[in-house]
Amino acid sequence: xxxxxxxxxxxxxxxxxxxxxxxxxxxxxxxxxxxxxxxxxxxxxxxxxxxxxxxxxxxxxxxxxxxxxxxxxxxxxxxxxxxxxxxxxxxxxxxxxxxxxxxxxxxxxxxxxxxxxxxxxxxxxxxxxxxxxxxxxxxxxxxxxxxxxxxxxxxxxxxxxxxxxxxxxxxxxxxxxxxxxxxxxxxxxxxxxxxxxxxxxxxxxxxxxxxxxxxxxxxxxxxxxxxxxxxxxxxxxxxxxxxxxxxxxxxxxxxxxxxxxxxxxxxxxxxxxxxxxxxxxxxxxxxxxxxxxxxxxxxxxxxxxxxxxxxxxxx
Amino acid sequence: xxxxxxxxxxxxxxxxxxxxxxxxxxxxxxxxxxxxxxxxxxxxxxxxxxxxxxxxxxxxxxxxxxxxxxxxxxxxxxxxxxxxxxxxxxxx
Numbered sequence: 001x002x003x004x005x006x007x008x009x010x011x012x013x014x015x016x017x018x019x020x021x022x023x024x025x026x027x028x029x030x031x032x033x034x035x036x037x038x039x040x041x042x043x044x045x046x047x048x049x050x051x052x053x054x055x056x057x058x059x060x061x062x063x064x065x066x067x068x069x070x071x072x073x074x075x076x077x078x079x080x081x082x083x084x085x086x087x088x089x090x091x092x093x094x095x096x097x098x099x100x101x102x103x104x105x106x107x108x109x110x111x112x113x114x115x116x117x118x119x120x121x122x123x124x125x126x127x128x129x130x131x132x133x134x135x136x137x138x139x140x141x142x143x144x145x146x147x148x149x150x151x152x153x154x155x156x157x158x159x160x161x162x163x164x165x166x167x168x169x170x171x172x173x174x175x176x177x178x179x180x181x182x183x184x185x186x187x188x189x190x191x192x193x194x195x196x197x198x199x200x201x202x203x204x205x206x207x208x209x210x211x212x213x214x215x216x217x218x219x220x221x222x223x224x225x226x227x228x229x230x231x232x233x234x235x236x237x238x239x240x241x242x243x244x245x246x247x248x249x250x251x252x253x254x255x256x257x258x259x260x261x262x263x264x265x266x267x268x269x270x271x272x273x274x275x276x277x278x279x280x281x282x283x284x285x286x287x288x289x290x291x292x293x294x295x296x297x298x299x300x301x302x303x304x305x306x307x308x309x310x311x312x313x314x315x
Numbered sequence: 316x317x318x319x320x321x322x323x324x325x326x327x328x329x330x331x332x333x334x335x336x337x338x339x340x341x342x343x344x345x346x347x348x349x350x351x352x353x354x355x356x357x358x359x360x361x362x363x364x365x366x367x368x369x370x371x372x373x374x375x376x377x378x379x380x381x382x383x384x385x386x387x388x389x390x391x392x393x394x395x396x397x398x399x400x401x402x403x404x405x406x407x
Binding site: 203230232 | 374383
């Protein structure tokens with residue numbers, strides 16, 4: 001495949017079957033390899049759409065500074081796009097994110113502002129909103145509330161899945177900004193009667209839920225419950241176990257949030273087998289495992305790996 | 316009929332610091348009522364006049380009850396209910 005530039009090569013990722021993890025020829029599980037995007041994650045799609053939408057609307061002009069709260073992948077995608085398009089990027093990032101992500105951001109020329117670990121991305125969002133108020137000339141694309149985020153998936157990820165697998169019955173993805181689920185979900189619901197859209201939500205260690213009270217929670221503005229069929233909470237232990245299982249049985253080296261989505265996908269597969277129904281279950285491999293090596297997720301016993309992951313934002 | 320309930324850090328002031336409590340009820344709403352009898356104040360943190368509070372997520376055996384039957388979700392002996400505040404998490 002030939003492209004005019006790196007930015008033109010975003011998307012059109014492979015959809016690969018998992019013959020060993022699929023329970024039967026009638027119930028199949030498929031991995032959408034989003035780590036094959038230019039910066040190695042699914043976030044290249046929404047990042048590019050948000051930037052190009054802001055350009056179309058005249059919000060972003062040459063030399064502008066982009067500000068974004070991000071735990072890593074969106075920042076890395078934006079950093080690459082910003083470098084190629086001539087913008088400055090400032091990322092607000094919780095301090096409990098992996099060192100690899102920080103190095104990658106710096107490498108592409110982004111500036112990092114750290115937000116407190118306690119409270120996770122909630123805090124990053126709060127800090128970014130404050131900075132945006134104090135610096136009105138900075139452009140915050142705001143992935144949690146920017147419709148271009150889900151649009152990217154509605155226009156690209158969704159159509160790719162349907163084209164490659166018209167018999168799709170289930171779509172599973174991790175729940176963060178909710179953009180992937182909202183975009184692919186809306187697209188598939190319009191075209192595939194009875195399709196199930198299932199969210200796999202990472203359940204972190206207690207530090208991440210360190211809010212002062214339950215009225216300070218956060219729900220991304222993009223989230224629309226009616227797009228989902230259901231939503232599962234997946235523990236770090238289950239996510240880790242599935243991440244390793246995916247590597248050991250199918251050879252796919254993925255990040256930990258992929259284990260989270262796979263756990264939900266295999267749960268749905270087991271349910272379909274039990275009900276005697278056919279199923280083609282697609283889940284998102286959001287990124288590769290490279291950025292998580294320093295977390296120790298792939299070494300030692302699962303218990304040890306889980307302890308090392310405690311308090312970290314692994315998705 | 317015993318149901319295990321996981322309590323998040325921010326609500327443990329109502330359970331004497333316990334992270335795991337047990338309760339009874341044929342539905343989630345009955346369970347919350349039962350918990351309130353031993354942990355006064357907890358119900359008001361989980362529910363308001365509209366049902367479950369907006370930033371409170373409740374999972375029955377890891378599935379979000381909002382997709383199961385909300386407060387009317389039927390419970391069985393041996394179930395685990397997990398309460399978590401809604402956070403932005405990490406993804407992104």
